[in-house]
Amino acid sequence: MIIRSLSFLLCFSSLFLNAIAFANSDSPRLDLIKSRGAVIVGVKNDYPPWAYYDESGNIVGLEVDLAQDIADRLGVSLRLQAVTSSNRISQLEQGSIDIIIATMGDTVKRRQQTGIIDPSYYSSGATILIHKDSPLKSWAELYGRSVCLTKNTYFNRNLIERFLLKPQEYEGTLDNMAALQFGKCTGWIYDDTALTRLLQEPRWKKFTAPLDSIMLIPWTLAVQKSEKHSAFGLLVSNAVIDWHRTGKILALEEKWKIGESKFIQDQNSRWNTKDEQGDFVCQRLADNSLPVSCLSKKSIGAVSEIKNNILSQWGIDFPPAYDDYSLQTLLSGISITLLLSVVSIIGSLLFGILAGIGLYKLPTPLAWVASRINDVFRMTPPLLNLYIVFFGLGGLASLHYGIQFNAIVVATVVFSLYAGASNSALLCQALHAAKKYHPDDSARQLFPSAFQHAYEGINANAVNIVKAVGLASMIAVPELISSSNKIIAEYGSKLEMMTFLLVFYFIIVYAFIFLLNRLQRWVGTNKEDSKESAEEMAS
Amino acid sequence: MSTTIYTEIVSWTPALLNGFGLNIAISLVAMICGTLIGWLLASGRHGSSRSIGMSCNLATGLFRNIPSFVLMFYIAFIIPIEFEWQGQLIQFPAWIKASIALAVPVIGFTSDQFLYLRSSLKQNNTVALPMFFVAWTQYFVIILMASSTASVIGVHEIVGRANTAIEVLRDPEFMLWIYLYVAAWFLLAAMTINVILKVISHRIHQRYG
Numbered sequence: 207m208i209i210r211s212l213s214f215l216l217c218f219s220s221l222f223l224n225a226i227a228f229a230n231s232d233s234p235r236l237d238l239i240k241s242r243g244a245v246i247v248g249v250k251n252d253y254p255p256w257a258y259y260d261e262s263g264n265i266v267g268l269e270v271d272l273a274q275d276i277a278d279r280l281g282v283s284l285r286l287q288a289v290t291s292s293n294r295i296s297q298l299e300q301g302s303i304d305i306i307i308a309t310m311g312d313t314v315k316r317r318q319q320t321g322i323i324d325p326s327y328y329s330s331g332a333t334i335l336i337h338k339d340s341p342l343k344s345w346a347e348l349y350g351r352s353v354c355l356t357k358n359t360y361f362n363r364n365l366i367e368r369f370l371l372k373p374q375e376y377e378g379t380l381d382n383m384a385a386l387q388f389g390k391c392t393g394w395i396y397d398d399t400a401l402t403r404l405l406q407e408p409r410w411k412k413f414t415a416p417l418d419s420i421m422l423i424p425w426t427l428a429v430q431k432s433e434k435h436s437a438f439g440l441l442v443s444n445a446v447i448d449w450h451r452t453g454k455i456l457a458l459e460e461k462w463k464i465g466e467s468k469f470i471q472d473q474n475s476r477w478n479t480k481d482e483q484g485d486f487v488c489q490r491l492a493d494n495s496l497p498v499s500c501l502s503k504k505s506i507g508a509v510s511e512i513k514n515n516i517l518s519q520w521g522i523d524f525p526p527a528y529d530d531y532s533l534q535t536l537l538s539g540i541s542i543t544l545l546l547s548v549v550s551i552i553g554s555l556l557f558g559i560l561a562g563i564g565l566y567k568l569p570t571p572l573a574w575v576a577s578r579i580n581d582v583f584r585m586t587p588p589l590l591n592l593y594i595v596f597f598g599l600g601g602l603a604s605l606h607y608g609i610q611f612n613a614i615v616v617a618t619v620v621f622s623l624y625a626g627a628s629n630s631a632l633l634c635q636a637l638h639a640a641k642k643y644h645p646d647d648s649a650r651q652l653f654p655s656a657f658q659h660a661y662e663g664i665n666a667n668a669v670n671i672v673k674a675v676g677l678a679s680m681i682a683v684p685e686l687i688s689s690s691n692k693i694i695a696e697y698g699s700k701l702e703m704m705t706f707l708l709v710f711y712f713i714i715v716y717a718f719i720f721l722l723n724r725l726q727r728w729v730g731t732n733k734e735d736s737k738e739s740a741e742e743m744a745s
Numbered sequence: 746m747s748t749t750i751y752t753e754i755v756s757w758t759p760a761l762l763n764g765f766g767l768n769i770a771i772s773l774v775a776m777i778c779g780t781l782i783g784w785l786l787a788s789g790r791h792g793s794s795r796s797i798g799m800s801c802n803l804a805t806g807l808f809r810n811i812p813s814f815v816l817m818f819y820i821a822f823i824i825p826i827e828f829e830w831q832g833q834l835i836q837f838p839a840w841i842k843a844s845i846a847l848a849v850p851v852i853g854f855t856s857d858q859f860l861y862l863r864s865s866l867k868q869n870n871t872v873a874l875p876m877f878f879v880a881w882t883q884y885f886v887i888i889l890m891a892s893s894t895a896s897v898i899g900v901h902e903i904v905g906r907a908n909t910a911i912e913v914l915r916d917p918e919f920m921l922w923i924y925l926y927v928a929a930w931f932l933l934a935a936m937t938i939n940v941i942l943k944v945i946s947h948r949i950h951q952r953y954g
Contacts, residue, residue, distance in 0.1 A: 339915045350839075350899035351908065370821050370839075370898050389913035585886070585935035586928040587893035590904060594928060598921030605917050673812035680897060687818065694822075704819045708811065715810045 233436035247273040248289035248303040255462040311423035321434030326424030329469035336393035344682035354391040450477040539689025553622025558629025565634040583627035617678035625667040636660040764903035779851025787859030809853030817846035821898035843895035
């Protein structure tokens with residue numbers, strides 16, 4: 207009797223204390239947890255090393271350690287409940303668990319269903335494992351290639367569609383390893399968290415994962431939707447900020463031998479950055495929200511208010527309209543495309559003029575040889591020439607001399623030679639034709655009329671350069687097609703980006719045609735002007 | 746070039762040539778389809794109806810100026826790999842997508858050529874018809890070169906096969922040589938066609954003066 211009343215008293219007093227501690231608690235869930243004396247966390251049990259059964263049948267892992275930390279902060283004990291990807295949100299919203307810490311990715315749909323906690327605490331994505339000798343330098347080079355994939359991985363379908371892959375889907379690690387070794391595929395694309403772990407094993411020492419992960423999905427904790435902005439939601443959110451600031455997750459990655467992930471490193475420095483006054487740049491605002499710039503990019507993408515723009519009202523998902531980073535990517539792609547076009551056109555003109563006059567002046571047998579060399583540039587596909595110079599010669603140069611070829615320079619040279627060879631053939635022909643009418647004139651005297659005569663063809667070659675610069679995306683030049691593909695790989699807005707690309711290309715081709723015609727007219731009138739002034743002077 | 750690379754290239758040659766056959770097939774399909782549609786557009790352009798003429802002019806301009814490489818990506822992304830039609834699963838192979846993309850510039854080119862041909866024939870210019878075929882064949886060479894880009898949408902043509910060979914052998918020197926070898930096949934094809942065309946147009950000019 208005494209014991210019972212004592213325990214009652216204890217219970218009562220602890221409730222009372224809680225009531226003081228959370229005097230203005232607006233959270234029924236927090237009150238429930240306190241009265242229960244335990245927080246129930248939904249975790250996975252089949253996802254090593256995040257959360258899995260150890261030999262003694264207990265669920266352990268990185269996420270379990272995080273759950274324990276939440277329990278410590280609440281001052282209650284931890285109760286784990288195994289959940290699956292399909293039942294975790296319904297269990298949370300029904301109230302049978304208090305929090306989800308179960309490798310859950312941040313999506314717009316989940317934000318509608320439940321109380322996703324910002325900031326995100328982890329992130330996973332797809333990366334590619336390749337042989338150390340492989341020349342692969344960018345994701346764009348994978349277009350149309352054979353790639354090994356692990357069956358039933360969530361991003362496979364997206365990857366195949368976004369990179370037009372020829373997939374070879376295998377069951378497990380060993381099959382993929384064998385396929386890689388026999389050269390059946392360029393590389394093996396799989397979850398980056400899993401691949402980083404594999405690479406630590408000695409049998410994978412000939413392989414590497416050099417590319418940045420793509421199709422990143424931030425992982426988030428979740429509480430009931432009604433609790434997202436309550437004292438409870440705030441406490442969980444503050445816990446995540448604390449984890450990033452103190453480097454707790456970095457330490458846990460080491461403990462569970464996962465290897466430091468770039469996402470966590472970024473978060474660690476982001477949440478520790480201070481302004482001139484010595485205050486944290488990233489901290490909770492007066493209305494308890496977090497600055498948008500402090501959240502991870504993809505979770506911003508999921509915040510619906512940012513997507514609220516004119517285009518999205520029409521059902522158009524055009525990432526550059528709401529995401530600053532993809533806008534920057536797109537703009538730099540556009541400027542590189544324009545730069546590459548203009549410089550290659552100038553290069554092709556210079557080469558065309560020099561080689562054209564050279565072909566015209568050379569004695570016949572030499573001219574024949576030179577024009578056959580000229581034909582090589584004209585009559586081989588520019589895509590192959592890019593491959594030959596960048597991967598072929600560039601690969602040998604870096605192997606033997608440690609020289610790295612710059613992709614933009616390679617592209618400029620290849621396009622200049624491709625169109626320049628056609629220009630020189632046109633000019634040489636025009637010079638020969640002009641000579642028929644003025645047999646005694648020198649090449650210099652014949653040149654203006656020959657150039658005027660060949661202008662239409664030269665103009666067409668210039669336009670062809672603009673049409674062809676997109677090929678540079680195949681050697682990892684970050685031009686417009688590359689940057690559009692990058693945005694597609696991140697956001698999946700295929701139709702919008704591709705339509706933009708097509709329309710934009712159409713416009714720049716027309717713009718170049720317009721400008722080149724203007725140039726021709728301008729050159730034409732200038733020549734007449736100078737003729738007139740010459741006549742005036744003569745009279 | 747070492748002897749091992751030489752023997753490797755020889756052993757890959759049948760596969761590469763099969764791939765080159767696909768390049769030629771893709772280009773021919775693109776040329777034939779493009780020519781038919783180009784002929785329709787040209788007929789519309791000098792037809793009696795002004796509105797049809799305007800729209801055919803507009804369409805020709807549109808097709809003439811779309812870069813086939815960008816279009817190839819567009820078609821590959823937008824048309825699904827397979828789709829259901831009346832309960833049947835229809836496969837849409839990548840090489841057909843490549844042919845469609847390459848047919849578009851052919852439409853623009855042939856539409857202009859047919860228009861020119863018709864006006865020349867009206868002036869009793871007998872050289873016009875044979876010269877049309879010469880120009881057509883020259884354009885085929887351009888499309889054949891462009892068909893090498895089909896590898897980026899997963900068509901297993903000659904460049905795609907060379908990439909496979911490179912992945913199997915993983916030797917930087919082999920990579921250079923096999924790309925050069927593939928380029929040589931394109932060069933050979935283009936030069937052969939050009940020589941034949943030169944002979945033919947020479948004959949044409951001799952006959953019709």
